[in-house]
Amino acid sequence: MPDSVKKITSKEFISMKARGEKIAMLTAYDYLTATIFDQAGLDSILVGDSASNVMQGNANTIPITVDDMIVYARSVARACKHSLVICDMPFGSYQISKTDAMQNAVRIMKETGADALKIEGGEEYIDTISCIIRAGIPVCGHLGLTPQSVKAFGGFGVRAKETAEAEKLIRDVKLLENAGCFAIVIEKVPAELAARAAAAVKVPIIGIGAGNDVDGQVLVSQDMLGYDPSFHPKFVRAYANLHDIITKAVQDYQSDVKAKAFPNESESY
Numbered sequence: 001m002p003d004s005v006k007k008i009t010s011k012e013f014i015s016m017k018a019r020g021e022k023i024a025m026l027t028a029y030d031y032l033t034a035t036i037f038d039q040a041g042l043d044s045i046l047v048g049d050s051a052s053n054v055m056q057g058n059a060n061t062i063p064i065t066v067d068d069m070i071v072y073a074r075s076v077a078r079a080c081k082h083s084l085v086i087c088d089m090p091f092g093s094y095q096i097s098k099t100d101a102m103q104n105a106v107r108i109m110k111e112t113g114a115d116a117l118k119i120e121g122g123e124e125y126i127d128t129i130s131c132i133i134r135a136g137i138p139v140c141g142h143l144g145l146t147p148q149s150v151k152a153f154g155g156f157g158v159r160a161k162e163t164a165e166a167e168k169l170i171r172d173v174k175l176l177e178n179a180g181c182f183a184i185v186i187e188k189v190p191a192e193l194a195a196r197a198a199a200a201v202k203v204p205i206i207g208i209g210a211g212n213d214v215d216g217q218v219l220v221s222q223d224m225l226g227y228d229p230s231f232h233p234k235f236v237r238a239y240a241n242l243h244d245i246i247t248k249a250v251q252d253y254q255s256d257v258k259a260k261a262f263p264n265e266s267e268s269y
């Protein structure tokens, strides 16, 4: 990557929306993956609490801790000279009190080098989000299917299909914009509602399972790289099949070891 490489800032996200440039975001949780994404010129990397699922094998994002997120986000931030790095505040790190939320937000920013935080929820957390933004920390909102509330929702189904929840989502995007959020992720809602949300605010709406009439897209990288053939929700497009590529590489390596074909002379000292 050239020395002149430009870091994307949270302010730049708003300019990108203003000039109609779509924003591409993927999750990453480790240094080498983040290095590849950064050098590929990806706009933004989300160190999502989806690490709970794809890195730790949990069924949801409830168990992951601030300490865990700090390890992942620090590794990603170290790699990124271009991509804007956003770190999720995990479940329990901002729900207890504003003071606790501020302490966790400051700790994540100090110890990781991330550029911004992401917080799930609208009106319920607006005071906390405002407080964190006032402290000089850029915050990305997250509405619609907010996976930290999976137990309250009763599953990972499409959200805001009913009028009351849809209208609350539109109110929440405006509240988050007024509070100073620089972007808002909207997950798994009808495309028409996400388009309405994008038209209602100047900050970019980053969709996941929210159709194409929004300002950008985010996917979990393991999903779009095809690590898990048993997980293919409608909103994911697999751009690679790393499951099969890695399986073949491992099997070829094992065959070579057993046949004494690896290492050869040029691979030995």
Ligand code: KIV
Pocket: 027, 046, 047, 048, 049, 050, 051, 088, 185, 187, 208, 218, 219, 220
């Ligand atoms: O944690 C995560 O990866 C996320 C995305 C699904 C938006 O929040």
